[in-house]
Amino acid sequence: MPVHAEQTDYRDELLRLRSELEASTRVLVESYRMASLGRLVTGIAHEISTPVGSILCNNGVVLRSLELLRKLLSECSADSAPQLARAREIVETLHNLAAVDKLACERIAAVVPGLKTFARAEETELRKADLNQILRNTLALAQAQFRSRVSVETSLGALPEVECYPQSLHQVFLNLLTNAGQAIEGQGRVTLRTRLEGDHVRVSIRDTGSGIKPEHRSKIFSPGFTTKPIGLGAGLGLSIARQIVVDRHGGSIDFETECGVGTTFHVRIPVARLSNAPG
Amino acid sequence: MSNANVRPAVLIVDDEEMVVTSVRALLNLETDYDVHGFTDPEQAVTFLETHPVDVAVADYVMPKLNGIQFLAKSKLLQPEATRVLLTGYADKQSAIQAINELSLFQYLEKPWDNAALLLVLQNAIERAQLIRQLRDKIAELDAAHSDLKGVQTRLLRAFM
Numbered sequence: 194m195p196v197h198a199e200q201t202d203y204r205d206e207l208l209r210l211r212s213e214l215e216a217s218t219r220v221l222v223e224s225y226r227m228a229s230l231g232r233l234v235t236g237i238a239h240e241i242s243t244p245v246g247s248i249l250c251n252n253g254v255v256l257r258s259l260e261l262l263r264k265l266l267s268e269c270s271a272d273s274a275p276q277l278a279r280a281r282e283i284v285e286t287l288h289n290l291a292a293v294d295k296l297a298c299e300r301i302a303a304v305v306p307g308l309k310t311f312a313r314a315e316e317t318e319l320r321k322a323d324l325n326q327i328l329r330n331t332l333a334l335a336q337a338q339f340r341s342r343v344s345v346e347t348s349l350g351a352l353p354e355v356e357c358y359p360q361s362l363h364q365v366f367l368n369l370l371t372n373a374g375q376a377i378e379g380q381g382r383v384t385l386r387t388r389l390e391g392d393h394v395r396v397s398i399r400d401t402g403s404g405i406k407p408e409h410r411s412k413i414f415s416p417g418f419t420t421k422p423i424g425l426g427a428g429l430g431l432s433i434a435r436q437i438v439v440d441r442h443g444g445s446i447d448f449e450t451e452c453g454v455g456t457t458f459h460v461r462i463p464v465a466r467l468s469n470a471p472g
Numbered sequence: 473m474s475n476a477n478v479r480p481a482v483l484i485v486d487d488e489e490m491v492v493t494s495v496r497a498l499l500n501l502e503t504d505y506d507v508h509g510f511t512d513p514e515q516a517v518t519f520l521e522t523h524p525v526d527v528a529v530a531d532y533v534m535p536k537l538n539g540i541q542f543l544a545k546s547k548l549l550q551p552e553a554t555r556v557l558l559t560g561y562a563d564k565q566s567a568i569q570a571i572n573e574l575s576l577f578q579y580l581e582k583p584w585d586n587a588a589l590l591l592v593l594q595n596a597i598e599r600a601q602l603i604r605q606l607r608d609k610i611a612e613l614d615a616a617h618s619d620l621k622g623v624q625t626r627l628l629r630a631f632m
Contacts, residue, residue: 239533242560243488246583250494253586254501302583 238308241301249298252291259288307334307363319466321354324394325387327363332385335370343374343381350388356466361437368430369398369458376402376456389464393444396460404452413448438462480597481506481524485516485542486531486558491582495529498586505593513537520549527577527596532559543574552603554596558584 262284269277307330332345339345373383381401388395405413412418414435438446442462450456482505484495492509499507508525510516513534520528528546532539543555557570560582570576577599578592 239560242582243491246560247488247490247494249583250498250586250589254494254497257501298583305583 234308238305242305245298245301249302252294252298255291259284303333306330319356320359322357322359324352324355325349327359328366328385331363331366335367339374343377343383346382346384348386352387352389352394353464355394355462355464357442357462361441365434365437368434373398373400376400378403393461393463397457399455399457401455404454404456405450479504479506480526483508483516483525483528485510485513487511487534502590513542517545520546524550525553526600527554527556527593529556529558532557540570547574552600554600556596
């Protein structure tokens with residue numbers, strides 16, 4: 194009957210609208226979370242850069258002082274041989290510790306530029322940037338999640354500067370690297386590769402994880418789609434990544450995957466933005 | 473007029489004591505510079521009124537005066553001294569503002585690299601000393617020029 198059919202149409206329309214509203218709400222909540230996170234991250238970056246600067250500087254002074262001490266001790270006469278030997282031993286130990294401290298500080302210091310890039314407000318200007326450097330900063334952040342479980346291999350080709358929105362790309366790469374790490378159960382490897390291919394740059398991120406199941410492959414770029422347990426992710430990373438790469442940069446993002454072997458994501462960004470060209 | 477016998481003077485102001493201590497230790501070990509450290513920018517300004525320095529290094533975020541305000545005052549008090557901003561607050565806008573308004577010599581981000589800081593300070597001091605030497609030479613030339621004019625006038629009178 195016509196009336197019954199109409200009611201079914203309205204009901205379907207209502208259900209469709211409700212699901213759209215839910216998706217929009219999720220995007221809004223995620224944006225709000227990201228903004229709060231951005232503010233937190235700025236605070237952290239600023240707060241740690243001063244003490245780390247101080248420690249790094251002191252460490253440099255200690256290392257140099259120990260070198261000088263070593264030299265002085267070697268120039269001493271042999272009169273108090275046992276004390277001298279002991280003094281040299283102590284200087285060696287201190288020098289080794291200070292050398293380890295230097296590496297530790299440099300690791301912390303490496304995180305700071307990545308944090309600062311992440312925290313800046315929504316960027317509106319296209320800038321020329323070195324994608325390899327953006328990737329290095331992103332990797333410094335992502336490695337905190339990988340630790341010794343996931344090893345990282347990089348093959349960064351020579352690249353020209355690319356016209357882009359650096360923070361947005363930083364967000365995209367961070368998302369892909371995080372996904373790569375999470376796809377790997379237990380031990381594994383993530384490989385990062387960049388190459389210039391004609392008029393665009395290709396960034397490939399490969400993981401040795403579980404792969405994407407065939408039934409999920411067409412959905413992974415949809416907002417709200419996630420295979421992670423509730424609370425671990427809103428399923429927006431890839432849809433936002435696609436927006437950033439395709440709509441804002443005029444590039445492309447796709448993947449190859451094999452269950453049980455791994456997944457590779459390819460992000461292509463044109464080197465120069467054609468003004469007013471559609472995405 | 474040459475500064476060969478006078479140790480270069482460096483002023484560093486940061487509201488964090490640890491930064492002043494670290495930089496002072498670095499410079500004491502690696503250089504012969506006279507280091508004047510302050511955690512209060514207003515005290516640093518008072519110091520600049522009576523003590524010439526070759527380079528003034530300031531942090532950006534400080535209470536009372538921020539780094540840019542402090543360096544602006546130092547520019548008025550000692551225009552020939554070189555100005556360096558050392559900061560953990562990475563803001564492109566304030567960097568551009570500083571470089572333009574203050575003729576800032578260098579903008580360094582924290583955490584800094586010791587070797588880079590040492591190189592910047594060395595160049596900064598060289599620049600300040602060159603500018604002072606230039607100013608002194610110009611004064612000498614001016615004095616010699618007026619002497620010459622005086623001699624010229626007397627000579628002309630002798631022939632009139």
